[in-house]
Amino acid sequence: MEGNAADGRLLEIPQGELMFINQGRHSGWIEVVCGPMFSGKTEELIRRLRLSLIAKQKVRIFKPMTDNRYSEEHIVSHDDQKFVCTPVAVSKDIMGKVKDHTQVIGIDEAQFFDEKLVDVCQTLANRGMRVIVAGLDQDYLGVPFGPMPNLMAVAESVLKLKAICMVCGGLASKSQRLTNENAQVVIGAKDRYEARCRACFDPDLGNENGLPFEPDRQKPTRQDIPRQISG
């Protein structure tokens, strides 16, 4: 099949490592690039897609229609790099827009998609396509976000990027919401969010501003947080 992504190519991953992937003639794979806001997920997605274009591979890029921060026709990183992409309303719409000759599929802001995105990515990878998914791994409460945890489980490759904590300068893994809006999806950038490390992260920040905190979804409790299995 034309468009077989895994015919023995070098896959470049950060930290200067090269991973040789040869999974057989008819196998694609799934790569997940995740992390908090301002960790460079979209930049990393664009970097991988640009390398694919240099290799003359056929690339298609999708994003959920809910993300209209900048434009409907591009994914735009925070440093203004642009890539033409197709907004889709629900994940299954991706299937109808992928051509047989497509070799590489990029999906940005994947956390906003429905759970069926996992099946869509699996199907495309099983058809021999390289699927690169970028998204937030956790929401503003630090809870796994949308289809991301299941995508990370089935992916061949997962990269968890870190940002810099705006409070202490350490490595940040959380997206701190600075307003007391309590919907899971509140679109914004530096006006509403900052990256924070685990120690500086405070999901109750809205309360401290003297504003009522009325979550419209269940907040994580101690019992909901999986404990590390020991022994």
Ligand SMILES: [Zn+2]
């Ligand atoms: Zn910190």
